[in-house]
Amino acid sequence: MVIKKKLFIVTTVPMSFVFFKGQLLKLREKFDVTLISSPESALYETADFNKVKSHGIKMAREISLFSDLVSLFKLLLYFYKNRPDLLHANTPKGSFLSLSAAWFCKVPTRIYYVHGLRYQGTNGLKKKLLMSMERISCFFATDIIAVSKGVREVLHTDKITKEKIKVIWNGSANGIDLNYFDPNHSDVKNIRPTFAIAEDDFVFGFLGRLVRDKGINELVEAFNQLNGEYSKIKLLLVGSYEDHLDPLREETISVIKRNNNIIEAGVQYDVRSYLNAMDLFVFPSYREGFGIVLMEAAAMNVPAISSDIIGCNEIIEDHVNGFLIPPKNHTVLYEKMKYALENKDTITTMSQVPRDLISAKFEQRRLWEELLKFYDKIAY
Structure with a gap:
């Protein structure tokens, strides 16, 4: 009987295990998997569902010296006691702490999976500190994987690391499940x-965290301006606010609350019907590692306006399955949304191609195959 090697997968908070949906079932076939994250119900529910082990260690998302030292000490003890063969580190804080602990405990294989670059949304001392954390994480890793080619390029350009960085297939953390994200799926309803x-309303939509970094201030401002010029338009917002981490401007909140054509749908576990209700997905984010929601929208045959930033511009081909615009630019966003309203035939034509493009580059099971080949190469 072959003894499976121990694989520890670490994230700061358990909601990030969404990156591994379905993938954990494949990984447990080859490895003895343990999920490590802050001790929330989502951690234990995810582990139980996937029939893998779990261990809770509280980790703060923001920099907190005392809390971070306590988390590091607990990780050191757990790694020393349980002796993993491989560490798969995700999210900035979880990666920094777990890679540091794994290096000290001489864990043989230490994988740093870079999903995004947190320092890109900051300035000054905090930016320097976050960049230093990235450099340390890369230094302690034996293998670095970037979620996109753009992230790989920036890691080298910003001199975070000189080491070789792997991108699995065409990128993304988990690919896209085209059987689930299918506009013809029986669970997709007309909401x-x-x-x-109304059926003849043109619906602009957004899915994600309703925060400054996602460009929601610019999106609401652009839509509110359009709403004064055009009838039969709606803005559908699907997601939650994070006032404690990245609040919106007060005037943005005011517009959302008083404009009857802006619809707050809140957080939705199954987003397919909401994507299906949109004519055009709008994603004016300031920074992304990849832009998973763009893949989900495209799989549902919804074209998009997206910021021309790393990750996103590997999903959206300008004037093919959507439009690319500079981030943090309300005027250009307004003009592109206006163009969509005045050229609905173009949007209809675009809606015929996104799913095929996504299938060719990011189909989930093909990505899993490439990922498992990588694991086999470095672990056995």
């Missing part, structure tokens, strides 16, 4: 009547 959206 427009639920929100009093």
Whole structure:
């Protein structure tokens, strides 16, 4: 009987294990998997569902010296006691702490999976500190994987590391499940009547965290301006606010609350019907590692306006399955949204191609195959 090697997968908070949906079932076939994250119910539910082990260690998302030292000490003890063969580190804080602990405990294989670059959204001392954390994480890793070619390029350009960085297939953390994200799936419903959206309304949509970094201030401002000029338009916002981490401007909140054509749908576990209600997905984010929601929208045959930033511009081909615009630019966003309203035939034509493009580059099972080949190479 072959004894499976121990694989520890670490994230700061358990909601990040969404990156491993379905993938954990494949990984447990080859490895003895343990999920490590802050001790929240989502950690234990994810582990139970995937029939893998779990261990809770509280880790703060923001920099907190005392809390971070306590977390590091607990990771050191756990690694020393349980002796993993491989560490798969994700999210900036979880990676920094776990890679540091794994290096000290001489864990043989230490994988740093870079999903995004947190320092890109900061300035001054905090930016320097976050960049230093990235450099330390890369130094302690034996293998570095970037979620996209753009992230790989920036890691080298910003002199975070000189080491070789791997991108699995065409990138993304988990690919896209085209059987699930299918506009013809039986679970996809017409939710427009639920929100009093008429069939001839043109719906702009957003899915994700309703925060400054996602460009929500610019999106709401652009839509509010369009709403004064055009009738039969709606803005569907699917997601939650994070006022304690990245709050929106007060005037943005005010517009959202008073404009009856802006619809707050809140957090939704199954987003497919909401994507299906959109004519055009709008994603004016300031920074991304990849832009998973763009893949999900494209799989549902919804074209997009997206910021021309790393990751996103590997999913959206300008004037093919959407439009690329500079981030943090309300005027250009407004003009592109206006163009969409005045050229609906172009949007309809675009809606025929996104799914095929996504299938060719990011189909989930093909990505899993390439990922497992990588694991086999470095672990056995």
